[in-house]
Amino acid sequence: MSPMIESIINAIIGGVFIGAAASMLMLFTGRVAGISGIVGPLLQPKSGDVAWRLTFVAGLLAGGVALMAQNPAVFASPSTRSLFVVGVAGLVVGVGVRMGNGCTSGHGVCGLSRLSIRSQVATCVFMGTGFATATAIQIFNGGVL
Amino acid sequence: MKTNIAIFFSAFVFAIGLGISGMTDANKVIGFLNAAGDWDPALAFVMVGAIGAHLATFKLITNRPSPLFEAKFSVPTRNDIDARLVVGSGLFGIGWALGGFCPGPALVSSITGAPAALVFVGALLCGMALFHAGHKAWVATQSTEGQTA
Numbered sequence: 184m185s186p187m188i189e190s191i192i193n194a195i196i197g198g199v200f201i202g203a204a205a206s207m208l209m210l211f212t213g214r215v216a217g218i219s220g221i222v223g224p225l226l227q228p229k230s231g232d233v234a235w236r237l238t239f240v241a242g243l244l245a246g247g248v249a250l251m252a253q254n255p256a257v258f259a260s261p262s263t264r265s266l267f268v269v270g271v272a273g274l275v276v277g278v279g280v281r282m283g284n285g286c287t288s289g290h291g292v293c294g295l296s297r298l299s300i301r302s303q304v305a306t307c308v309f310m311g312t313g314f315a316t317a318t319a320i321q322i323f324n325g326g327v328l
Numbered sequence: 329m330k331t332n333i334a335i336f337f338s339a340f341v342f343a344i345g346l347g348i349s350g351m352t353d354a355n356k357v358i359g360f361l362n363a364a365g366d367w368d369p370a371l372a373f374v375m376v377g378a379i380g381a382h383l384a385t386f387k388l389i390t391n392r393p394s395p396l397f398e399a400k401f402s403v404p405t406r407n408d409i410d411a412r413l414v415v416g417s418g419l420f421g422i423g424w425a426l427g428g429f430c431p432g433p434a435l436v437s438s439i440t441g442a443p444a445a446l447v448f449v450g451a452l453l454c455g456m457a458l459f460h461a462g463h464k465a466w467v468a469t470q471s472t473e474g475q476t477a
Contacts, residue, residue, distance in 0.1 A: 190350065190370040197349020198377020204342035205378070206385040211334035213395035213402050216342060218432040223456045235335055240435065242336040246343020247439035250352070257347040258437050260444035261354035261428035272427025273434070273448040275419050277455015280431060281463075283416025284404075287430045288342075290417070291375060296382035300407050305417040312421030317361035320425070326358075326365055328426070 205293050208239075217289020218243075219280035263327045283309075331397040343436045349374040352437050354428025354444065361425045 184192075205216035212235070214221075225236050250257050261269060280286040283305055285294060290309070294302020320328050350356045350371055359368040394400055424430050429437070429448045437445035 187368075187370065190368070191373050194349050194370045194373035195377040197345045197347070197351070198374040198379075199381045200341055200345025200348060200377075201374065202345075202378035202381025202383075203385075204338050204345060205382045206389060207341065208335065208338040209386065209395065209401070209403075210389045210392075211338065211396050211398075212331065213398045213400060215403060216338065218430075218435065219456070222431065222435070222453075223460075226453065226457050227460055235332070238332045238335045239339040242339025243343045243432065243435050244439050245336070246340045246347070247436040249340070250344065250347035250436070251440060254347070255440070257350070257352050258440045258442065258445075259353040259355050260437075260442045261358055263355070263358060264427060264444075266443060266447055269427045269429075269444045270447045270451045272423045272429065273451025274455040274458070275423030275426065276429070276431065276448075277423075277452040277457075278459045279416045279419030279421075279423055279455075281416070281456050281459040283413050283418075283420055285417075286420055286432070287424075288432050292378045292382060294404075295375075296379050296386050297403065299404065301404075301409060301413055304409050305413055308414055308417040309421030309424065312418045313361045313425040314363055314421075316422045316425035317358055318363045321362045321364040326362060 201288075201292060202296070205288070205296070215289055215293045217285050217293055219286040220284065220289045223281050265328065268328050279309075334397060342432070345378070346433050346436050349377070351430075352433045354433075354437075357430075357433075358425065358428045 208214055208216045221236050221239050224232065264272070276286070285302065285305060290302040290305040295306055320326060346352050351374060356368060356371065359365065360371040390401055390403065427448050429445070431452060434445055434448045434452060438449045
């Protein structure tokens with residue numbers, strides 16, 4: 184199988200896991216599986232609203248441990264970005280996802296699946312600025328920053 | 329307890345999905361977002377799989393009178409498009425392409441101890457806190473203006 188076909192099949196299978204996980208969280212607790220929407224409020228904790236969020240984060244980290252044990256090759260740090268740029272990126276993402284009320288999971292997966300107009304707009308915008316940014320770095324700086 | 333096990337399990341499956349799909353590989357993410365290089369379209373199919381699975385089951389789930397372990401569903405119902413949504417999402421996309429990480433994959437990757445993932449997650453939390461503080465200050469000025477007007 185060509186690497187591209189294999190990569191696409193993995194993307195679909197992984198995607199089904201992500202979508203199924205979002206459906207499980209909705210079925211069990213009625214909540215949206217938006218990562219930034221789950222993590223963000225932990226920084227402004229309200230009593231009675233902390234434990235389930237921490238439990239979710241623990242599940243994510245446990246998933247990371249299992250992935251690391253099974254196939255550490257799924258993890259890769261950006262080889263074309265300096266640590267400084269990665270830090271700036273984290274800061275910009277942190278402000279952006281709280282301002283825009285969601286990220287790839289909350290808007291891109293959960294919101295699009297329930298046909299939310301806000302999530303459709305958000306996803307078009309972040310895909311647009313994402314493509315524009317990475318493509319501009321390629322054109323003006325050879326893909327390295 | 330069973331609620332927490334269910335939440336933990338959902339998040340665990342979510343993380344496995346991120347790993348299998350390629351989303352925890354920051355180079356792959358950057359290769360997907362970079363249309364001028366050797367474009368790698370595979371990650372577009374993550375959305376296909378994820379939305380397919382979630383869309384197919386969402387109505388069935390929310391047609392129930394309630395979720396299994398909580399009293400009611402907490403699904404966002406807003407449908408207004410405001411500047412905050414557009415600017416915030418725009419910033420998110422820029423940061424995503426700058427670092428190759430979005431919040432979920434970054435958190436999952438942090439367990440590797442890789443400096444990039446740790447720096448990203450630290451900065452992510454700072455950015456979130458920064459927005460919260462800024463928003464709180466802004467709301468305070470708005471309410472003061474409201475009182476004096």
